[in-house]
Amino acid sequence: MTDAVGIVVFAAIGLAVGSFLNVCIHRLPRGRSIVWPSSRCAACDRPLAWYENIPLVSYAALRGRCRTCHARIALRYPIVEAVTAAAFAVDYLAIGWTPLLAVRLLFAAMLIVLFAIDLEHFILPDLITIPGIFVGLVCAFGLRPGPTDAAIGGLVGAGVLLLLFFAWVLFRGVEPLGLGDVKMMAMVGVFLGWKLTVLTLVLGSFLGSLVGVLVLLTGRGNMRSQLPFGTFLSLAAFIASVCGDSIIAWYRSLYV
Ligand SMILES: [Zn+2]
Structure with a gap:
């Protein structure tokens, strides 16, 4: 497959998958069947109807409103479809036509769902993270990062977040967001291995701090405002999964 054909094919698959991810994003936090x-x-x-369900096209044709009740359709629908298409095309370019691509597309899809649900509801559903840990571990037998690195990655990811959790309880006397981030980082760890997991934590914290400072500076929140850490970690994990090795190589080159 040439690059151009591959990009078109995987972007199209991404549009269709994105449409399904929208269903997950809407229904999982409400405890409904997907x-x-x-x-x-x-x-x-x-x-x-089927013609109201075509990714991007229906939203544009209906001008963002329901055909009968005229209620606004959340902008999240076309955004998730477009983002999934872009993520799948980028994954194809980064990984190529190999068995690992299937695993990474699944990983990207789960990250998009976690990103959107955490942003809106401040939760990271167990229905994504716990099966994700098992699937990632099984796939690691035979594919990157390999079972040992996957196990260490899962322990590092969960361990760092658990330490943060206990530090928070100790110093603030209240429970933070819950253990959703711990399970999510265990999932990221088994899919990416320990090095890219550390990179995910660094990038995610950096993105979170950056947005936190912007929120403070623009007066949209205060020090007590809650930030969806899982959202930043999802974006960071995707970046790590497509170009993490290059980022680590570049970082090392600064010290040689
Ligand atoms: Zn309606």
């Missing part, structure tokens, strides 16, 4: 019933308008609950 396979039944079929897609409905979030406002009037009318089942959608």
Whole structure:
């Protein structure tokens, strides 16, 4: 497959998958099934016709409103579809037509769901992270990063977040966000191995601090404002999964 054909093919697959991820993002935090019933308008609950369900196209054709009740369709729908298409194309370019690509596409899809749900609800559902840990471990037998590195990665990811959790309880006397981040970083660890997991933690903290400072400076929040750490970690994990090795190589070159 040439690069151009591959980009088009995987972007198209990404659009279709993104449409399904929207269902997960809407229903998982509400404790509803992701396979039944079929897609409905979030406002009037009318089942959608097939032509109202075409990624990007339907949103544009309907001008962002339900055909019958005219309620606004959340901008999240076309954004998640476009982002998934872009992520799949980037994954293809970074990894190529190899068995690892299938694993990394699944990983990217899970990260997009975690990103969006944490941003909106401040939770990282166990229904994504716990199966993710098992799938990542199984895939590591035979593919990168290999079972040993995956196990160490999972322990490093979960361990660092657990330390942060206990430090928070100790110094602030309250429980922080919960253990969702711990399970999420265990999942990232088994998919990426320990080096890229450390990179994910560094990048995620950096992105979180950057946004935190911006929130303070623009007066949109204060020191007590909650930030969705899982959202930053998701973005960081995706960056690490596509170009983490180059970032680590570049970082090392600064000290040689
Ligand atoms: Zn409607």
